[in-house]
Amino acid sequence: MLSEKVYSGRLVRPGVFGGSPEWTAGVRRHPAAVVAAAVVLAVCACIPYAGFPALYLAAAACGSFYAANEPLQLLLLPEKGAARLLARKVLTAWRNYFLTTAPFAALALLAQPRLAWMAAAWAPLAALALLYFVAAKYARYDPADESPRWPLAARLGAAGFLLPPLLPLSLCLVVSYLLRAERNLNRYLYDYD
């Protein structure tokens, strides 16, 4: 006898998010937050100097999709080595973020064409923030620990993307976490290259 319970968020498919389980599960589990974010981004896009900072904050919020550890079977599914898997995760995160925010960025540009220069700061900073969250997750990935606690350094690093004085720490941690992430993932993916 099969259980009949149907999951309400099933219309969001992994294919929409480039096969990313993180984004699929994240959007599914927080539908109200996603709708609220879309409304806020649309409003902010029409307010001078608010559109691109709001989009940047959304990138930091999307980092929460990378807070939980997936089961090992899901990590092994692409059958890629550590470096290639990490690159794929980062590229998928960027793809999903920039595709999702593209309409709001276009709206902000149309509403405030004088502030187009802000887009030049928004895009690299948002990409860097997402890179940080992906690297931070896999630097400490342990399939036995579903919801790992972030150490203080990682939390300060994340805060650096919101508080400019801490940004140098975040940049150092990005490099450190990327190296550690590759080493850590190699414990599980050493055979796949």
Added chain:
Amino acid sequence: MITIDALRICDGERTLFDGVTMHLPANAVHGIAGEGRSALLQALYGLMVPDAGRITAGGHPLRRCDVGFAEAEPRFWPGLTARDCLDLAVRYNPGSNPAAMLRRLPVPLDAEAAALPAAERKRLALVLLLLNPKRVLLLDEPFRGLDVESAFMLRQLILQLGSEGRTVLVAARLAELDGICDDFYVLDGGVVRGRYEHYEFARAVREAAASGIAEK
């Protein structure tokens, strides 16, 4: 041929295995019963690091990319439905056909995988494993929690997989191994208590009962 040679694994001060040796030819189903059977599969999958001894396949270290592992208590990520899990598996293995597997081991596709009852999670994990069956398959307690019909289907599948050139290791209670294994090992106290051919099942049960081997 997979060879486990004098395997010794300690968990803190407790010795899980001490000198376990097995020779597991390909194209066969091997059963493992007794205390520590799940830990042995985890060691074969590389989730435990041996303190001594070697696990090799054809003289080379056993590669994880050649091994598929079905856990006794499969875990899925909250937020993903069973259909998502299958979609992701098909995305990375485009030739696989989940429909055929789902006819044998049905799963509610639009329910959240992590919230499914244990038996359905088990069926989903088996379907995902068998979508892309590896050269070596490790099945940890595959019958636990399954209904009679699913258990029967799974037994047929295991027999089929064992005859397709794969090495299938099934860790289960002794009674569940009857009729599917070419040979089976009984573990107890961190060592191999006995190795039996498939026609020696009655003797294995008798000896296990006589030596008081716990069958949890």
